[in-house]
Amino acid sequence: MADLRCPMCGKPNPADSEACKYCGARLKPVHAGDSKPPAAAPKSGPEEADWMSDLRGDMMRNRPKTSMLPPEPPAPPPPSDKWLSKIDARGGKESKPAAPASKQKATREPAPVPPPKKAAEPSEDWLSKIRPHARKESPLIPPSASPPAQSAPVPGAAAEPPEWLSKVRNQTSADRPPAAPEEDKGAEEPIWLKRLRARRTQDELAPAAPPQPEAEPAAPGELPEWLSRIREKTSEDTGQIDADDQSLFSSPLSPATPAPPPQTSDSPWGIAAPPQEPRTVEPATPQEPQGAVPDWLKYASEGNRQSAVEPPLGSTDWMGGIASALEQTPPTPTAKPGEPPGRPSTGRLLDAQDSAEAKKGGSLRSAGLESAPPAPPIQPFSQTPIPQVPGDTPPTLETDWDFPSEAMPDFPLGQPAGDFTFPSISGAFNAGTEPEVSPAGEGEIPDWLVDIKKDGAPPAPSPQPGSPAAAPDINELLRADTLPEWMQRKGAAAPGGKEAGPGAAATTPDNLEQGELPRWLEAMRPIQSVTMPTEDEERVESVGPLAGLRGVLSAEPVVAIPRRPAILAGNIDASPAQLTLTETLRRLLIEPEVRASRKPVRAMLLMPLLRKAMSAVLILAIIFPFFGGSLFSNSGYQPEANKKAGLLVGELPADRPVLVAFEYDASAAPEIETGASALLEHLAQRGIQVAFISSQPNGTMLGEGLRLLNEEQGIGMPPLIANFGYVPGGAGGLRRLAGNLRETVNGSNVDWTQGSLAAVNSLSDFSMILVLAASPQSVRDWVEQVHTTAPNTPIVAMVSAASDALVFPYTEGSKPAIWGLVAGYAGAQAYRAAFLPATLATSGVAAMRWQSFAGGTLAILITLVAGVIGSLALGRFRKPRKVGE
Amino acid sequence: MEAYYPWIAFFLALILAGLILIFNLMQRGRWPVFRDLPGYNEVSSDVGASVEAGTRVHVALGEGQIIGPGAEAELAGLSALAKVAQAASISDRPPVVTSSDGLTSLLSQDVMYSTYRQMRVEERFDHDLGRLAGLGPAGYTAGAMITTSTEKVSATFVIGAMGAEAALIADAGAQHGTVIAAVTDPVGQAAVFATTDHPLIGEELFAAGAYLKVSHTHAASLQAQDVLRWIAIAAILLGALASTFLRLF
C-alpha cells in the first residue's frame, strides 16, 4: 500500500490514516459540501490534536534546530477531540481531554477537567440545533441535508461535548458569577479558544453600535454547509449565547435546554459569507459592531477573492479574534536581565503568553457565549483602539530587535490602530505566527499587552490620517514596485508614493525616526536573498476544519513558513566587496562566542614559545652525546621476562625453524627493529633458520629490508628458508593460518620440499614463534588465535615500550602464553648486553643512538617536572576554569 | 578447558543478545538515565557552535578496518557519525569524515547520505565528505591533520581505532576549535587523555550510540553491557578468591 506523505511534516503515513501520526495534521482534506464530516482518526494511533495547537506545534517543530539531540519527534498529538468529527460522532465516542501542545504544557495551567459525560445521557448535537436555523436563513445549505428539529436533542447515545466547548462553558461560568451554572464541559478547552471567547465577551459587553448585517456571499454554493449554517446562526444571534443555550458551544450531552433566542444578523454565527470579491485596499470601515460576521468566514470561500470589505480587525466575534491575533504582533517579551538580545523565538512568545495566562488563571474568557456583562471590545488595528486600563498609555508592541524602516509595514490583515507601530518587516513576519489571542475579558487588557506595558513599551506612531485601513494583498506587498525603498536595489526607483498598504503610510512617532539602510549594509545584501515567496491564493487548505477550501488565509505568512532555502548561502552571487563586508559583519555578529573563548594575548603568545622551548630542549638533549660523549651506561635494567626470552632462544633446537612475524608498520620500525635485530642476531648465532610472515601488508617487506640492511652492514642474519608473505584478514587470517598452514600460505611461492620446510606441516612444527609487534592487539591476536591451536610452541614477543604493560600479563602465570618479552629500546639494549655482549656498541652511531635515547628521556622527565611545577604555580594566580575552557 | 572457550563465548553472546532485547522492550520509548559523560555532553554544543559559525565538523574514524582490527570501533564511530550528521545537516558546511579503510569510508558516505535523505537535504550531500585520508596510521594521521586545517573545521571528533598518533590529530584539532576523542587502543587512550579536554576512555566509545540517542537499541545494549560487566566483576572476584583459597589449602 502506497504511503501517504504528510503535507505538514512530510513523513510517510499508512494510506488509510486520516491524520499524520507524527504531527497530527490531517492527511485527507475535508471537502466542502460533504454531508458528513470525515471519520475520526483510529484510536490505535496517536490522537488527533486540536488543529490550532497542531499548527503551532508544526511551526515550532519545523524550525531548524542545531541541537545534537534528535529533534523532538513530533509529539504525539495530544488527545483531543476533533470538533468536526465530534459533530458527527453521535455514537458516543469518548473524547479524551485535550492536552495542549508540548511546548505549552509547561506554562499553561490546566483548566479544570470535569468528568466526561456518560454515554447514556442524551446527546445533543449542537450543530444539529443550528441547522434548522441555518436552513431557514441561508440558501447555502443544500436541500439534501435536512437537519433535525432544532429543539429536539439528538436521540441516542451521543458523543461527549467537544472539549473546547466544555472549557468555554467552564471558563465562562468561572468568570461570570451571575452567569448560568456551567455545564459539565468535559475536558479542558484550549486556551486560544478561551481567549477568543473572552474577547467576544468583551466586545459584546462594550457599548457599541448594533452590528451591521453583512452581505451575503456572492457564491453561496461554495461555502461548506456547516459554515453557512454557522453564519446564519451568527447573523441571528445577538452575540450572547447563553450557557444553557443549545448553541454552537453547548455539549451534545448536556441536558435539554430551551431553544436559543433568535439570532440577529449580528451574530458571528448567523451571518452568511460575504460576497467573494478580489481583495483590494479599502478605506477604513466603521467599528465592527458586536456579533459581526467572523473574519474568517468572510474569507472562507472557494475560488473567490476576499471580500472588498476587509473584515474589521479585532471584531467582537470570537473567530474574528483569530484574525486579529494573526495580525497582531505577539507580545514580545523583553529581554530579561542578562538575557542576550535577539529575535525572540515563536516559542518564547508563546511561552510569554502562556505564562501570562497562567498567572491570570489561564482561563479563556468566554467570548460572550453565555449571558454576561459585556466586556470592553478589543479594538481592531484599524478601527477600534485596543482596550486599555484607564490611565495606561496606549499599548504598543515592542520587539527585541530593531529593523530600519522607512514606513509602516504592509499588513495583509489590517493595520494597527492608534499609536501602534511595527518595526517594518519584522512585524509582518510576526503577524500570523501567533494564532492565539490574548484574552481580554471583563475590562482587562490582554496579557500580552500587560507584559508590554510592564516593560514600558514605546509609544506607537499613529497612522497617517486618511490612510487606508484595509489590509493589502501580500502579493501586492511583495511586488518589486511596492517594496520599501530600503529593500530595493540601489538606484532602483522606489515606488512613487504608492504605499503597499496602510502600514506604509503610518507616521513615525516623535521619539523614532525613519531609518535608512546604510549603503554599506545595502551593498552587502545579496540580491537573490530578497526574493520572497508569495502566497498562492488558489492554495487549497489541507489541514484543519477548513481543509478543502480555497483561498483560506494561512495561519502564518508565507514568508514565515519554514522551507528549504531556494538559494543556499554558499550559492549567493555576491561581489567581492559584498563578501568582504559580509565577512566583516559575520565576524562582528557571529563570533562573539569565539571571541569570548579566545585566549588572552599573553596565553596566545606563550603557547608557541613554550612549544619551541620544549622542542629546543629535546633536540639539544638528543644531539648532545655527539659532542659531549657518553654520560650513561650502555645498558639498562633487565626484567625477568627479558631474561627468559634470551634463555629460551639459547635452548632452541637447531634443526627446526623459527617463524618470525613482523606485525609492525614503518612508523614503529625504528624502535621495534632495535629488538628485532638483537633477536635475529641471536638466532643467527645459534644457526637457526627462520621463516617470515605477517598479517600486515608491509610487514614482510620491512622484515626483508631489515635482513638485507643488516647483511649489507656485515651483521649476521639467520638464513631465510621461506617468506610466507602477507596473510590477510587480521585475526581471522591468523585463525586460518593456525588451522591449516600450508593452505593458507600456498600462494607465496614456497617450496615445501626444501630443507627444514619439508618437516613443517603446521605451526606446531616450528620451534618458536617470534612476534615483533608495535601494538598489543597484534600480540593478542597471535596469542588468542595461534597459541590455542599450538600450545606447545613457545611465543616470544618483542613489543614497543608503550605496549609493555598490556603484554606483560601474558608472561605471568603457571602456563604463560608468552614465554619471553623484550619491550622497547631499553629492553633490546638490556637483551643485547646480556646475551650478545660482543655486539654491544661502545662507539659510533649505534652507541650515540643509545646515549641520545637516554638523554632525551632525561630531558623529557625534567621538562615534565618543570611543567607540573609551573602549572601548579600558575594555577594559583588565575581564576578557576572549568574543564574544557 | 580451552576446548570449552567457544561454547562459553557462544552462551555469553546469547545472554547479551537476550539482555539487549529485554532492555529494549522494557524501555517503552523512554530513555534510560546513564551517568554523566562530559565528552558526549559537549558534542551537542560543539556541533551547534560549528553550525552557527558556518564551519565544519570533522569526524575522524581512525585506522580501524571493517574486515580486520578495530572493526567494532569503526562501527561505533559510524553510529555517532549518524547523529553528528543529523545535527549538522542544516549547516552550509556539512561534516567531513576521514578514515583509513576503504570500506569504512564507503560506509561513512552511506551513513551521511541516509541521514541527509531523512532530513530531506540530500542535495547538500557530497561523496567527497566521506573520504579516505590516508593509508596506515601515519598516512591517516597526516591526512586527518591536513583536513582539520584546510576544511575550516571548528570541532573535531576522534572516534575509532587509533594509537598514539591520535595525539597529533587532537592537537591539530585543538588549534582550530574543540576536540572530543574516544579511541580503543590503550596507548591512544593515554595520548588523548593528555592532549584533549574531553577524553573518553575505553568502553565509553561504545556508549556513543546510547548517549547521543541514536536508537533505543543502543541504550539497551549499553544496559546489557553493564549487566555483563557486573557479572564479569563477580566472576573475577570469585575466581581470585577460589584460587587463593585453593593455594592456601
Add this chain to the structure above:
Amino acid sequence: MRVRSILSVGIVVFFGLLTLAGYFIPFKPLVDLGGGLLYIAVFLSSIALLVGVINLSRIHLRKAARGGPGAGYSMVLFVSLWVTFLVVFFAIIQGKDVITIWIVRNIQLPLEASLSALVVFALLVGGVRLLYRRRDAVAFFFLGAALIVLFAAIPLPSLLEEWLKGPDYYRQMLASVFLSVASGGGRGILLGMALGAAATGLRILMGSDRPYER
C-alpha cells in the same frame, strides 16, 4: 525502498550468523564456508580500498587544480601516489621486489618515523599543560605514574653505575608496581571494550544497527 532495506538486512544477518556459526560449531563445511565468506569480504575490502584511493587522489587533484593554499602539496601527493603505484606494479610483475623494498625502507619508513617522532612533542606539550587545563585526582595520578615510569627508564649515569646498581633495584620495583597497576587497569578496560565490541557486533547481527543502509 522498503524491499531493498529488508533485503540488505536479511543478507547481513544471514551471512553474519553463518560466519559466526563457523567459529562455534566444529563442522568442517561450515568452517570452510565461513572462511570463504571471509575471503570474499577481504577481497571486497581491497576493492573498497582502491575506490578510496581513487577518491583521495580525485580530491587532491581537484584541490591542486583549484589552487589556493596547499595546492602544491596536493599535486605532489597525486603524482607520488600514482608514480609509486606504477613502479611497484611493474616491479611485482617482473618479480623485482628489491625496488619495492627500497621504496619502503628509504622513503616510507623515514617519513612515517618522522611523523611518529612528532607524537613525542605533542605528548610532551599535552603533559605539561595537563594540570593547567584540568586539576583532578585522575590527572595527578596520571602524571605521577608517567614520571615514575620515565624515571625508571633512564639508564644509570656511567660514572655512578657501580654505586647505584643496588638502589636501582628499588627504582625498578616501584616502576613495576605502576606497570602492574596499569596492566590491571588496562585489562579492565579491555574487558569492557570486549563487551562493547560484542554488543556492537550483535546489534549488526540483530539488524538494529544498519550503517550500510542508504
